Amino acid sequence: MNDGPAGMPESWLSEHGTALYRYALAQTRDEHRAEEVVQETLLAALESRSRFAGNASVRTWLISILKHKLIDLFRREARETPLDDPDDPEGTDALFDERFNASGHWREQLAEWGNPEELLERNQFLEILQRCLDALPKRLARLFWLREVMEENTETVCQELSITPTNLWTMLYRTRLRLRECVDQNWAGQV
Numbered sequence: 001m002n003d004g005p006a007g008m009p010e011s012w013l014s015e016h017g018t019a020l021y022r023y024a025l026a027q028t029r030d031e032h033r034a035e036e037v038v039q040e041t042l043l044a045a046l047e048s049r050s051r052f053a054g055n056a057s058v059r060t061w062l063i064s065i066l067k068h069k070l071i072d073l074f075r076r077e078a079r080e081t082p083l084d085d086p087d088d089p090e091g092t093d094a095l096f097d098e099r100f101n102a103s104g105h106w107r108e109q110l111a112e113w114g115n116p117e118e119l120l121e122r123n124q125f126l127e128i129l130q131r132c133l134d135a136l137p138k139r140l141a142r143l144f145w146l147r148e149v150m151e152e153n154t155e156t157v158c159q160e161l162s163i164t165p166t167n168l169w170t171m172l173y174r175t176r177l178r179l180r181e182c183v184d185q186n187w188a189g190q191v
Contacts, residue, residue, distance in 0.1 A: 009046050016059050020066055027070050029138065037073055041066040075162045077139065132182035140175040147172060 020041060024034035044065050045052075052061055133141050143161070146152045147168070152160075158168055 009042075009049065012042055012045065012058070012062065016062050019059060020062060023063060023066060024070065028073070029134070029141070033073065037066065037069050040069045044069065071160050074142065074160060077161075128183060128186045129179070132179050132186065135182060136175060136178060140171055140178070143168065143171050144175045144179070 017038065020038045021034055024037045024041075025031065028034050028037065041062060045062055048065075052058075056064075133144065136144070143157065146157045146160070147154070154165055154168060157163075158165055161168075163171075
């Protein structure tokens with residue numbers, strides 16, 4: 001029995017589950033959250049299958065639903081996570097005090113990294129940068145990824161994550177500072 005243009009819901013998981021999971025995992029970087037958002041996607045698709053007109057493939061339709069579920073997840077996390085992230089109980093204030101003097105200048109001379117464009121071509125640097133991103137609280141890494149890597153504009157990022165521009169810029173500042181610290185510690189002497 002064909003269940004309309006969306007096909008048979010019983011086959012969605014076997015035919016599209018791996019693609020949905022990989023997409024969700026790439027966005028959430030958390031296996032458990034990726035599984036949950038895929039489950040929510042399949043439930044939403046089941047509830048709305050009568051509205052699927054068949055103008056796109058079933059996989060494209062499911063991924064579209066998944067994207068909306070991911071945005072909902074990120075919004076929910078942004079609302080539920082205070083600015084001072086529980087993954088970072090000391091906050092970044094201690095890092096600021098440690099690295100900057102009273103006038104706002106670096107206390108220590110930072111390591112020379114070399115030419116940034118050449119560094120991006122070196123896989124070793126990219127591996128260190130990825131490790132540093134992975135070490136960040138998930139919320140900060142997600143903001144950095146959206147704004148700096150995916151080059152989303154401020155309005156879009158703020159809308160997707162339900163935060164104000166002021167919060168976005170504060171968190172990006174903290175993220176850049178922590179990334180600088182991490183890369184400086186792990187890259188020094190390798191240039």
